Amino acid sequence: MLEVRGLHKRYGDLVAVQEVSFTVRPGEAVGLLGPNGAGKTTTVSMIAGLVTPDAGEVRIEGGVVRGETDPLKRKMGLVPQDLALHDLLSARDNLALFGALYGMRGAELRRAMDAALDLVGLADRAKDRVSAFSGGMKRRLNMAGALLHDPAILLLDEPTVGVDPQSRNAIFDNLEELKRRGKTLVYTTHYMEEAERLCDRIVIVDHGKVIANDSLEAVRRLVPGVNVIEIEIENPGQGAEWYGGLRALDGVDSAEWQGSLLRVTMRDLTETSPGVLEWLRAHGYRCLHLASQRADLETVFLTLTGRSVRNL
Amino acid sequence: MSFTAFIALVRRDLRLFFMDRRAVIMSFVAPILIASFFGYVFGGASADQPASRIAVAAIDQDRSAISKHVLAALGADKALEVKSADLEAARAAVRGGKTTVAVVIPAGFGDGAAKSLFRGGDKPEMQLLYDPSHNAELAMVRGILTQHVMEAVSSEAFSGGTGGTGGAGPGLSMSFSMPYTVREEAVTARQGVKYNSMAHSFAGMSVQFILFMGIDAGVMVLLLRRSGVWSRMRAAPISRFTIIGSRAASSAIVAMMILCVVFGFARVVFGVRIEGSFAGFAGVCIAFAIMTAAFGLLVAVLGKTPEAARGIAILATLLLVMLGGSWVPTFLFPQWLQSASFAVPTRWAVDGLDATIWRGASFTAALGPIAAMLGFAVLFGAIALWRFRWDGPA
Numbered sequence: 001m002l003e004v005r006g007l008h009k010r011y012g013d014l015v016a017v018q019e020v021s022f023t024v025r026p027g028e029a030v031g032l033l034g035p036n037g038a039g040k041t042t043t044v045s046m047i048a049g050l051v052t053p054d055a056g057e058v059r060i061e062g063g064v065v066r067g068e069t070d071p072l073k074r075k076m077g078l079v080p081q082d083l084a085l086h087d088l089l090s091a092r093d094n095l096a097l098f099g100a101l102y103g104m105r106g107a108e109l110r111r112a113m114d115a116a117l118d119l120v121g122l123a124d125r126a127k128d129r130v131s132a133f134s135g136g137m138k139r140r141l142n143m144a145g146a147l148l149h150d151p152a153i154l155l156l157d158e159p160t161v162g163v164d165p166q167s168r169n170a171i172f173d174n175l176e177e178l179k180r181r182g183k184t185l186v187y188t189t190h191y192m193e194e195a196e197r198l199c200d201r202i203v204i205v206d207h208g209k210v211i212a213n214d215s216l217e218a219v220r221r222l223v224p225g226v227n228v229i230e231i232e233i234e235n236p237g238q239g240a241e242w243y244g245g246l247r248a249l250d251g252v253d254s255a256e257w258q259g260s261l262l263r264v265t266m267r268d269l270t271e272t273s274p275g276v277l278e279w280l281r282a283h284g285y286r287c288l289h290l291a292s293q294r295a296d297l298e299t300v301f302l303t304l305t306g307r308s309v310r311n312l
Numbered sequence: 313m314s315f316t317a318f319i320a321l322v323r324r325d326l327r328l329f330f331m332d333r334r335a336v337i338m339s340f341v342a343p344i345l346i347a348s349f350f351g352y353v354f355g356g357a358s359a360d361q362p363a364s365r366i367a368v369a370a371i372d373q374d375r376s377a378i379s380k381h382v383l384a385a386l387g388a389d390k391a392l393e394v395k396s397a398d399l400e401a402a403r404a405a406v407r408g409g410k411t412t413v414a415v416v417i418p419a420g421f422g423d424g425a426a427k428s429l430f431r432g433g434d435k436p437e438m439q440l441l442y443d444p445s446h447n448a449e450l451a452m453v454r455g456i457l458t459q460h461v462m463e464a465v466s467s468e469a470f471s472g473g474t475g476g477t478g479g480a481g482p483g484l485s486m487s488f489s490m491p492y493t494v495r496e497e498a499v500t501a502r503q504g505v506k507y508n509s510m511a512h513s514f515a516g517m518s519v520q521f522i523l524f525m526g527i528d529a530g531v532m533v534l535l536l537r538r539s540g541v542w543s544r545m546r547a548a549p550i551s552r553f554t555i556i557g558s559r560a561a562s563s564a565i566v567a568m569m570i571l572c573v574v575f576g577f578a579r580v581v582f583g584v585r586i587e588g589s590f591a592g593f594a595g596v597c598i599a600f601a602i603m604t605a606a607f608g609l610l611v612a613v614l615g616k617t618p619e620a621a622r623g624i625a626i627l628a629t630l631l632l633v634m635l636g637g638s639w640v641p642t643f644l645f646p647q648w649l650q651s652a653s654f655a656v657p658t659r660w661a662v663d664g665l666d667a668t669i670w671r672g673a674s675f676t677a678a679l680g681p682i683a684a685m686l687g688f689a690v691l692f693g694a695i696a697l698w699r700f701r702w703d704g705p706a
Binding site for chain 2: 045048049050051052068069071072073074076077078080081082083084085086098101102140145146155
């Protein structure tokens, strides 16, 4: 459905995207993951035609997208990171404008607007000015604007930025419904739990390069330590690497301090966790709480890059 | 009051102010520029610079010694730039704004004036055709003319060249009187049409505020670039011409609407009529609206941010409206500045509107300003398209 081949973009001395390639099959939801500045938005911008790549190409159903007016662009709908809405216009007037960009008018446009507003749960607010909407409602309307021309592929660039948990859930309900309808989704985010909930496949980008590209399960298997223990410490040490000695213990794959929690990954919970607790006790650190879980994408990213997504 | 907090807040404000370089430039450069301009125009910055001279057409139908003397004296006057002309050409030049006053010395003026100097009686009549938007200059020409006529007539009369004193006879008491009368005629679109000073005022202010609208239109493009709307437009299968052309078209439509409303108000409330070619007036308005649209696009490439672009554009617009004669009529400028002002589109706009509204200019006469403004529109549009940053992230 969508093929991205060797995309490359440089801004002066900064290489924003290097040789990014991946394929998205029809009906598939692909998560483009990475920290802020990793090159996700630049990649999506090149796919959508907003940024001209220095090298590489984008293919849709086998055809290379060329130029601003290429009809292949109709097969994509973009949900940009910044809200694409005119605050002084009503929700319906906003949608009418975006539909007109794709040549829609009359009854066809009215039907499309009704369907989009219905999907995002804003049918009863259609005539209200966007300025009166909450942040979550604006985000939902922002998504509706990309659905009018019934694109096969939806490019969603961090569509849940800045919304409350309730609105995020509402947006996810919409996305899951779109997935059920067979839409192909390309979803950029640095929220790992979002990608885990929605995506069939994960493309991890860091410093402009693809460092992992596989199914969710296969990406998880990239992590040698499939178990994580999170330990709440009463008296954490001073300095950046007070816990660094843990990494030298047999069986410990990584150790990371996140806020008030120490996250330690390991292959064998039974064999390794006692050693971790013993190290903490020996160094005078008191454990207030301990929990274990399976490795998630956050852990994958941590393992692949040595850095936490959220701390970047 | 916490003095520490007070000092910290003041320091913060000053730091933020001086960090915004364009705000600093606007705050310091704009008043210096505008004050210098007005000081120069009204006071003269240097005695070395030649002052602006009043354009005067001289029509000598008398060809007497007195009339030749008067014209020679006028020609030698440093305040005037005198050219000989025939009556119709002079009238057309005054109507077109190229000449401020036309002095018509009728046949028999010399003889009659010399006699009237001593005897009174029927005095010859000199005619002044003047541009009614230049009243101050008319008064100046009238004074200079009186001085030179009196000199010429008295010189001729006392030398006996025209028999003035001879006619009085020896022993008769002599009393002097003004030896001529003046008939002044404001040259407007046609005879019977009075000059309405509101016409120029509305033309100048329309030009200024439409340009300000153009700035807003340009800044809006930059604001759009910051929003997702720009991304959505670029993601759609439409050309950049559609995106930018639609922006320019909407600016031009708003500019036309402003012109219609402003001149509609002037017509209803102040009786300002289109005395010249209506097609010419419409053409000037359309050309100015297109030029404004292109100016708006130019604004969008002046700065990287909306704030920066707005600051630069306001400064540029103030210069344009000053040089264009929206605030001060251009005839008050020094001569070189009057010539230089043709290099700004606002001069053509104000002149074009003046010409078609009250000077009675034909459509053909309006073609010059129309062509000039369309030329500026092409130039501004080309620069905008050349410099516009199309690429931008989602």
